[in-house]
Amino acid sequence: xxxxxxxxxxxxxxxxxxxxxxxxxxxxxxxxxxxxxxxxxxxxxxxxxxxxxxxxxxxxxxxxxxxxxxxxxxxxxxxxxxxxxxxxxxxxxxxxxxxxxxxxxxxxxxxxxxxxxxxxxxxxxxxxxxxxxxxxxxxxxxxxxxxxxxxxxxxxxxxxxxxxxxxxxxxxxxxxxxxxxxxxxxxxxxxxxxxxxxxxxxxxxxxxxxxxxxxxxxxxxxxxxxxxxxxxxxxxxxxxxxxxxxxxxxxxxxxxxxxxxxxxxxxxxxxxxxxxxxxxxxxxxxxxxxxxxxxxxxxx
Numbered sequence: 088x089x090x091x092x093x094x095x096x097x098x099x100x101x102x103x104x105x106x107x108x109x110x111x112x113x114x115x116x117x118x119x120x121x122x123x124x125x126x127x128x129x130x131x132x133x134x135x136x137x138x139x140x141x142x143x144x145x146x147x148x149x150x151x152x153x154x155x156x157x158x159x160x161x162x163x164x165x166x167x168x169x170x171x172x173x174x175x176x177x178x179x180x181x182x183x184x185x186x187x188x189x190x191x192x193x194x195x196x197x198x199x200x201x202x203x204x205x206x207x208x209x210x211x212x213x214x215x216x217x218x219x220x221x222x223x224x225x226x227x228x229x230x231x232x233x234x235x236x237x238x239x240x241x242x243x244x245x246x247x248x249x250x251x252x253x254x255x256x257x258x259x260x261x262x263x264x265x266x267x268x269x270x271x272x273x274x275x276x277x278x279x280x281x282x283x284x285x286x287x288x289x290x291x292x293x294x295x296x297x298x299x300x301x302x303x304x305x306x307x308x309x310x311x312x313x314x315x316x317x318x319x320x321x322x323x324x325x326x327x328x329x330x331x332x333x334x335x336x337x338x339x340x341x342x343x344x345x346x347x348x349x350x351x352x353x354x355x356x357x358x359x360x361x362x363x364x365x366x367x368x369x370x371x372x373x374x375x376x377x378x379x380x381x382x383x384x385x386x387x
Contacts, residue, residue, distance in 0.1 A: 089128045091119035092293065093248060093302065103281055106288040108135070114288045122302055125271055125294040130245065139290050140208045155353075160190055163320040167265070167380075168198055170314070171234055174263040174382060175200065179233030182225075184254060185240035189217045195236075203227070222253050229256045237266040239322070242291040252307040258385045264310075267319065267380040272296040274370040275326055275377050284329040284336070285377070297379055309386040317376030323367035324360040326377040332359065 090097050096119050104115035112135070118125045175181060179200055183191045186204025195202035196216065204217045205225055220226070235254055244250050254264060269285035270276070271294040276283045285291065295303075297315065304310045329336045335356055340348050370376045 089117055089126075091122060091124055092126055092246065093124040093299065093306075094119060094122040096121040103286075106281065106286070108289050109139075112289065116286075116288075116294065122299060123296060124299045127288055127292050130292060131289040135289065156348075157190075159357075160321070161194060164191065164194060166320070167236075168194060170382065171195070171200075171236070171263075171265065172198065174265075174313075174384075175234040180231060182227070182232045182235045182257065184222055184235055184237045185243075186217055191236060191238070192216050222250050222257075225253075225257065227257060230259050232257050232262060233259055234263045234265065237264065239267060239269070241266065241268050241295065242285075242287075242293045245292065247293055247303060248306055251303055255307050255310065255385055260385055260387045262385050263313070264383045264385070265380070266300075266383065267322075267378055268295050268300070269322075269326070270296065270317065270376055270379045272375060273326075273377045274366075274373070274375045275330055277375075279330040282330055282333075284326050284333060295379065297374070297381075300379060300381055304381075304383055311384045311386055312381055313384050314382040316371070316380040317374050317378065318368060318371035319376075319378045319380060323371065323377040324363040325356075327363040327367055328356070328359045335359075 088097060089099055091099070098120040099117040100120060102116040102118045102125060104113075106114040106116075108114065108131070112129075112131065114127050114129065114131075116125055117128050171181070177199055181195055181200045181202040183195070183202060183204040186192050186206045189204050192202045192204035202216060205220050205222065206217070207219065207221055218226070235258055237254065241247050241251070258264060269291070273283075275285075286294075301312065304312065333339070335352060337348055337356075340352060367377060
């Protein structure tokens with residue numbers, strides 16, 4: 088029987104159903120009647136998830152567009168890096184949890200921090216600060232990091248409460264966790280429903296709103312949320328675009344092109360994102376943006 092992975096309640100409503108997976112199986116989304124957490128049912132097995140991730144989930148190909156992509160990424164992350172500089176000491180120790188190809192690790196090291204990255208499925212090239220591991224098995228002591236970044240990780244986890252508790256134990260007192268997840272209460276979800284790109288079943292096991300996130304933080308110890316944003320330059324416009332045109336999603340295109348994203352398609356994708364900016368910004372002003380990003384301080 089379905090059980091909420093946050094509060095363990097067994098009373099729920101079916102939100103959406105009939106999601107088919109490319110590897111077999113049909114999934115639904117269920118909302119907990121007690122805490123409003125939304126989870127996938129049934130949970131896919133680790134073997135099924137591994138097959139999804141093994142479709143070159145993080146592909147890295149150096150080509151003629153790599154420099155352009157790196158520049159675009161730096162511009163998109165300027166605000167986030169600025170915030171981290173505000174909340175973490177210069178030369179501080181930072182962990183990027185869910186580091187992917189290591190882009191943020193490199194960016195934060197360039198900004199003067201000592202940054203390490205962990206990811207179970209990462210494939211970054213020649214990055215000695217990138218470790219293939221989970222948060223539970225990380226080779227660092229408690230109270231080690233001044234800040235931890237966690238972008239689009241929580242929706243992938245079987246046990247988000249346990250993993251978040253471990254993350255906060257790794258933070259120094261006064262340290263800050265910067266966490267971003269798709270917003271299930273976004274305008275995008277209300278409009279596109281099953282076609283909302285961040286649904287991404289069965290890879291995304293969990294879906295959150297701001298109240299569920301606050302409940303999670305209260306369960307992991309003494310914390311204080313110091314800032315909440317509902318807009319991401321990197322994810323908000325693209326969420327709208329890819330809900331409309333999923334065939335141009337970077338993972339899908341790269342799988343068809345040996346890890347490359349052809350320049351003409353890239354230009355089209357960028358133009359469509361620019362067109363989507365006003366709509367993404369409007370949603371964020373209503374606190375119905377495509378993402379939720381929270382800055383959470385660990386108290387003594």
